[in-house]
Amino acid sequence: MRTRWQQTGFVPPRGLANPHVQTLLPRLLPRPRLTRTQEDLELPDGDFVELNWILPAPASPQAPLFVLFHGLEGSFQSPYARWLLATASGMGWRSLLMHFRGCGNQPNRLPRAYHSGDTADAYWLISELSRRYPKALKVAAGVSLGGNMLLKLVAEQGGDGLDLAGAIIVSAPLDLAASAERLHQGFSRVYERHLLNALKRKVAPRLARGELPLSLESRELARIDSLRGYDDAVTAPLHGFRDAADYYHRASAGRLLGNVALPTLILHADDDPFMPAGLFERLPKPTDAVRLEIARHGGHVGFVERCGQRLRPWLAQRLAHELACWTGTGAAWQSAMDRHLSRSDN
Structure with a gap:
């Protein structure tokens, strides 16, 4: 319907x-x-x-x-x-x-x-x-x-x-899963890069100081090129989700x-x-x-x-x-x- x-x-x-x-x-x-x-x-x-x-x-x-x-x-x-x-x-x-x-x-x-x-x-x-x-x-x-x-x-x-x-x-x-996929396509990647850069700028210093319980190195953070990749490596483990897919479904x-x-x-x-x-x-x-x-x-x-x-x-x-x-x-x-x-x- x-x-x-x-x-x-x-x-x-x-x-x-x-x-x-x-x-x-x-x-x-x-x-x-x-x-x-x-x-x-x-x-x-x-x-x-x-x-x-x-x-x-x-x-x-x-x-x-x-x-x-x-x-x-x-x-x-x-x-x-x-x-x-x-x-x-x-x-x-x-x-x-x-x-x-x-x-x-x-x-x-x-x-x-x-x-x-x-x-x-x-x-x-x-x-x-x-x-x-x-x-x-x-x-x-x-x-x-x-x-x-x-x-x-x-x-x-x-x-x-x-x-x-x-x-x-x-x-x-x-x-959220559909949105992450859409943002990784065509001109929408401009918005994805803007959001990613803002998120990375905020989390990078805390990661470098060892403040975050993540098995992620600074160079690995720098290589992330999608919101889904960021959610897999940062958002999900920081907030108790198995991975990005689990986060997207539950959130x-x-x-x-x-x-x-x-x-x-x-x-x-x-x-x-x-x-x-x-x-x-x-x-x-x-x-x-x-x-x-x-x-x-x-x-x-x-x-x-x-x-x-x-x-x-x-x-x-x-x-x-x-x-x-x-x-x-x-x-x-x-x-x-x-x-x-x-x-x-x-």
């Missing part, structure tokens, strides 16, 4: 529909200026994650709360993060981003890091937010790796297991689509160069709690549209509409977008 889905409202500008153009364009757009405060949230195992809270924060502890989980080697500086956080904050939501372990300003303390299926830190954060703001409506969003992680967490916890009103999943590699959230009970919006582009076309035709049918919106074009976390003479991130518009549905602030999102378009930097 075919998976139920609907077309998104995204329309790429004429001449800018190419998936690689869409994927790379956000890096060239101005980004909103944001003021933030940082907090190290201590974790049960002795490590920590860095939280970035957007300022000014709402005065009321009952203000709605938006939490964002970034992608592989992403951060507060990622273009999508700045736009999504700016949009939510501009609409009066208390907004924050959780950096995965080692993705903030400081390296994490333990040998382990983070991976696509590691839901424990996000669960701990949401529990802490529930303790601090028990009466606030809360919505979480995850982008790319963060989207796979968030969907897996939502599926694992059921409808009442998290203090969340809903989840938003953007450009998530819900079949992929797509196989859990039939378990989702929390209202969840999934946004996906069928031309995403990080994933095979027709991704959702190979996955289980989602539950009725899932609204799946697929665009013909959009690339990977791209979705850049034209507004008058300007290019702008459609994802910010879509997030604003979604948040407005939760709080009834239908007029607030456009003024928030206009403010940030007029006050942005590079």
